[in-house]
Amino acid sequence: MNFLIRLLISALAALITAKVLPGVHINSFTTAIVLAIVLAILNLLVKPILILLTLPVTVLTLGLFLLVINALIIMIASSLVRGFKVDGFIWALLFSLVLTVVTGIMNSLAGTGNDD
Numbered sequence: 001m002n003f004l005i006r007l008l009i010s011a012l013a014a015l016i017t018a019k020v021l022p023g024v025h026i027n028s029f030t031t032a033i034v035l036a037i038v039l040a041i042l043n044l045l046v047k048p049i050l051i052l053l054t055l056p057v058t059v060l061t062l063g064l065f066l067l068v069i070n071a072l073i074i075m076i077a078s079s080l081v082r083g084f085k086v087d088g089f090i091w092a093l094l095f096s097l098v099l100t101v102v103t104g105i106m107n108s109l110a111g112t113g114n115d116d
Contacts, residue, residue, distance in 0.1 A: 010036040013102040023091030031083035070096040
């Protein structure tokens with residue numbers, strides 16, 4: 001049940017973030033739910049592989065390269081989800097940063113933190 005609540009919060013946070021950033025477009029709430037599911041799957045399967053492959057660069061940049069990986073995940077999701085469009089890499093980077101903040105705030109307000 002907690003996963004479903006987090007999924008809905010992520011979808012709502014994505015909609016809010018898309019309204020704030022002019023370079024990110026989400027057509028509907030249904031698209032936002034699909035986006036949240038796709039992002040969860042990509043973060044589960046693809047992100048660990050990318051982190052492992054780029055570990056030396058990540059260490060050299062003191063972890064800042066993880067922001068680039070997050071933006072790449074957003075770009076991949078943009079190509080997979082119809083109705084979700086990101087205008088470029090910088091917008092994907094900003095979207096990932098703002099989405100993280102908005103999701104964190106919404107999760108803390110809803111009481112669905114990472115204390116499982």
